[in-house]
Amino acid sequence: MIRWSFIELDEVRSTQEVARGLAAEGAPEGTTVVAKSQVSGTGRLGRRWLSPEGGLYLSFVLRPGQIAHPELATIVSTTAVAEGIEKSTGLAPTIRWPNDVILSGKKLAGVIAEAQASGGVVSSIVVGIGVDCNRRSADLQSLGGEATTVEDELGRPVAIPEVMHSILGSFSVLYARWAAGEDVREEWTRRVATLGKQVLVKLKTEENPFSCTATALEDDGSLSVSLAGRARVIRAEDLEWLREQS
Ligand code: BTN
Numbered sequence: 001m002i003r004w005s006f007i008e009l010d011e012v013r014s015t016q017e018v019a020r021g022l023a024a025e026g027a028p029e030g031t032t033v034v035a036k037s038q039v040s041g042t043g044r045l046g047r048r049w050l051s052p053e054g055g056l057y058l059s060f061v062l063r064p065g066q067i068a069h070p071e072l073a074t075i076v077s078t079t080a081v082a083e084g085i086e087k088s089t090g091l092a093p094t095i096r097w098p099n100d101v102i103l104s105g106k107k108l109a110g111v112i113a114e115a116q117a118s119g120g121v122v123s124s125i126v127v128g129i130g131v132d133c134n135r136r137s138a139d140l141q142s143l144g145g146e147a148t149t150v151e152d153e154l155g156r157p158v159a160i161p162e163v164m165h166s167i168l169g170s171f172s173v174l175y176a177r178w179a180a181g182e183d184v185r186e187e188w189t190r191r192v193a194t195l196g197k198q199v200l201v202k203l204k205t206e207e208n209p210f211s212c213t214a215t216a217l218e219d220d221g222s223l224s225v226s227l228a229g230r231a232r233v234i235r236a237e238d239l240e241w242l243r244e245q246s
């Protein structure tokens with residue numbers, strides 16, 4: 001089990017930046033940076049993550065050693081976020097590959113996992129998690145109505161530390177199983193909304209989006225799709241965006 005230790009901050013540029021710095025200085029696994037707000041929160045592809053007070057913003061350090069497929073950190077973390085939110089609030093979010101936690105068709109939480117490697121060996125992974133908790137959708141208009149919050153969905157605010165500990169508890173269990181060599185994709189598959197769906201995919205490497213059917217999650221966390229009857233594998237790092245069409 002992970003031994004969690006917490007650095008609690010009020011306002012920070014980005015918990016991810018702080019945790020990355022601590023990881024580089026040798027901080028042990030479980031070192032967790034939590035902030036009440038961030039002025040420069042970032043998501044996948046360097047996108048801005050709005051982080052006023054009322055959200056959960058945290059980043060933690062992993063030292064996975066020789067773990068199989070370190071790329072699965074995003075899949076494991078996203079599963080833990082969905083499960084942790086469910087256990088602490090009773091809401092039942094789903095997952096949109098690769099890193100979105102969804103409720104009522106809108107984004108509720110996001111995950112970013114950044115690996116640091118030297119000599120081909122992963123020395124640390126910093127996982128960042130943002131959950132829109134105690135805010136109202138009125139605050140989220142700037143996101144184009146594509147986001148929701150725990151408070152909106154529940155009709156009442158939640159205790160943010162409870163949500164955090166629930167997520168970290170779920171993560172600990174999944175991580176131990178992953179480290180023991182178990183296949184942890186099953187939990188993800190039970191919660192994912194993307195598989196079996198017609199999806200529209202936009203890759204960074206291609207000009208036009210294309211429509212395909214999401215068919216399976218590969219060992220390394222890539223998504224297999226079927227495109228006009230032909231199989232194709234999409235890597236998360238190549239993805240600009242993905243939308244379900246049916
Ligand atoms: C995404 O959906 O693109 C991932 C969003 C991750 C946001 C979290 S909030 C805590 C941590 N600090 C950051 O700057 N980013 C992550």
